[in-house]
Amino acid sequence: MSKLQEIYDEARQYFIGGASAGGRFNSTLQQPLYLKSASGSRIIDADGKAYIDYHTGSGAAFFGHNHPRLREAAEKAMDMGFFMNFETEYHKELAKLFHEFFPCAERVRFSNSGTEVTMAAVRVARAYTGKDIVIRFEGHFHGMNELVWYNHNGARGKKNDIGEVENISDTAGTPQCFSEVIRNVEYNDLESFERCVEAHKGQIAGVLLEPVSFNCGCYPAQKAFLEKVREICSREGIVLIFDEVITGLRMRPGSAQAYYGVTPDLATFAKAIGGGFPIAALCGKKEVMEVLNPLGRTIMSGTYTGALMPVLTSIECMKMAMEPDFYDHIDALADTLYGGMNALMKKHGIPGHVRGIGARFGIYFGVENPEDDYNWRKAGDSYRCDMTKSFLIKSLRDGLYMHDCGQAAPAHYGFSVQHTMEDIEITLNKFDKIFKEMKEEF
Ligand SMILES: Cc1ncc(COP(=O)(O)O)c(C=O)c1O
The missing domain is CATH 3.40.640.10 (Type I PLP-dependent aspartate aminotransferase-like (Major domain))
Incomplete structure (x- = not known):
């Protein structure tokens, strides 16, 4: 039995849902992710698996971990x-x-x-x-x-x-x-x-x-x-x-x-x-x-x-x-990540787009027209929860951590100042493979 499973089984005897906060239940994993440590742009779970962190403490870890x-x-x-x-x-x-x-x-x-x-x-x-x-x-x-x-x-x-x-x-x-x-x-x-x-x-x-x-x-x-x-x-x-x-x-x-x-x-x-x-x-x-x-x-x-x-x-x-280069670094990562994801979705014919401002972003699977983002009801009509779920399962498998509470609207993800251009490139390579798989599925 994995350590994650072992902790979950025991934690449920004391916590509702096995976590000290309801929002920590990850709907993709169907349990919380228990961490061993976190440093820079990376988190390590209790089984020792490393992820590039795109949850970043729901935005609180904007300066990365253990700065x-x-x-x-x-x-x-x-x-x-x-x-x-x-x-x-x-x-x-x-x-x-x-x-x-x-x-x-x-x-x-x-x-x-x-x-x-x-x-x-x-x-x-x-x-x-x-x-x-x-x-x-x-x-x-x-x-x-x-x-x-x-x-x-x-x-x-x-x-x-x-x-x-x-x-x-x-x-x-x-x-x-x-x-x-x-x-x-x-x-x-x-x-x-x-x-x-x-x-x-x-x-x-x-x-x-x-x-x-x-x-x-x-x-x-x-x-x-x-x-x-x-x-x-x-x-x-x-x-x-x-x-x-x-x-x-x-x-x-x-x-x-x-x-x-x-x-x-x-x-x-x-x-x-x-x-x-x-x-x-x-x-x-x-x-x-x-x-x-x-x-x-x-x-x-x-x-x-x-x-x-x-x-x-x-x-x-x-x-x-x-400090002088602080926001230049954020902007450079943002442009590369959001531009790269949009290009990959297009390449693989995945309907939807990414919208981000600064270090935080949402992924609108199914929403073809980015202008619809200004009108949530319109965006909500075409938003595809099933594609989001498939994307998150594959991302977790491939060591990219995005947290989702199973909500009906897109969640928000983000990076930190300790993420590097290399992290973004690794991420985009993984997304390339994930979108290709998704194209076969949908
Ligand atoms: C816009 C906004 N306001 C308030 C809160 C509540 O913040 P906290 O979780 O620190 O209580 C959140 C949390 O996600 C938020 O996104």
Whole structure:
């Protein structure tokens, strides 16, 4: 019996599904992947099999595994006493770096995870405006936060006559009444958005969105749509919140807000900013952030918030991202990988395409027209789950790790700064063989 199987059999006696987190169940493997170690672009499973990692900790391992500079930062925290629930000069240094990087970051507050920080963003928007309704977008995901956890994972609700999409909760256990203050609209559908704002005029606290929704593969905003949303929010006194938990730091220093040239009132960051250590941040305009305690009476705090070790690793991440060739390397890998995959799909007559921005991407098997990516419903009509499944099984077999929870929409995959051009070439050679096999199968 393999070690992986042995661990799984025993883990199921203590964990539901054999893992400490539901999302770790890999639907391709039909069990979690238990690791022995990870370094650079590689992970090694409990049986000793090596994979090039394209899961990269769901985006948290943007700096790769076991990065020497992050090790050094973690060791510095060990030497200092790895304490928590205190401030240091390093906290201030990190906030200053966020302020320099992210256009909206006039003020900063730390948190531990993407989920916590999107919860806080909604709280701040409601406190600042004194209103309750939050508009969100179909397909977008903002963490395990039942305040806004609707219509992710390919769910397509019915539309009402003004174009709002019926709320479909993504988890059991959500009180029905939460739904009363949430409105869903299709992303990039300006008309429906405008009608929704008009219908709830004077009652809307915030608009929450992923500028590029990697939780539907890679579902980007149209720039004109985002600009118009900004304009309407300013006009109506609505707090515009960008969830940059995935986009943060990944495409360029200023993240999606710089990429689109649209500055939100609040933005949330997690994953890449900590280099694999748990830290998140709520950044925003001074006037809005001033509702927070101790100035205001909106509470956002926590025992582990801004623990020393993730603060020190995050400083190192920000410094690395400032170095001259950092994003040139990301862009070169991205162009080679996404361009190469698209060319291989064409070569083998596999319907679909890859879309990536910066270091993260989605694979749209079955979706022939890349323009459909701007309209998830259209893309969803032709998306082929069966091809995705076959592709993932073969990729795992060939030592390429892509995680999939068995969702109805494309998942997101990505590489790290420690991936090399050689890794990408090895990967493309394997994909060449995999697409050839798939062509015979479909
Ligand atoms: C856009 C977005 N927001 C929030 C979250 C939640 O982050 P965390 O898993 O750190 O709670 C995620 C997680 O995948 C995410 O993709």
